[in-house]
Amino acid sequence: MEEQLRQAKTTASPQHLREHIAIVRALCDLVLEEETKEMTVSPSVEVSPLSISQGKSERIEIGDDANGPSLFDF
Numbered sequence: 001m002e003e004q005l006r007q008a009k010t011t012a013s014p015q016h017l018r019e020h021i022a023i024v025r026a027l028c029d030l031v032l033e034e035e036t037k038e039m040t041v042s043p044s045v046e047v048s049p050l051s052i053s054q055g056k057s058e059r060i061e062i063g064d065d066a067n068g069p070s071l072f073d074f
Helices: 002-010 016-041
Strands: none
Touching: 002 016
16 A cells, blocks of 8 residues: 555556545555454354343232222322
8 A cells, every 4th residue: 555655656647646645545444344254243242141030929908098009099
């Protein structure tokens, strides 16, 4: 890439300049493509299984002044 940049800086022909810059651009695209592939492959997140606690389900005893098991029963 550096060699292509050096040649682009020293060339007098606009056509050769465009060719060298096109090569630099293609090399940059390749580097960016490889970095993108590494980024999509490398993030491996370890997923730990969730543990669900099995609590003892007890029904609350309702007193004489309560109307039912719901919070909205008055």
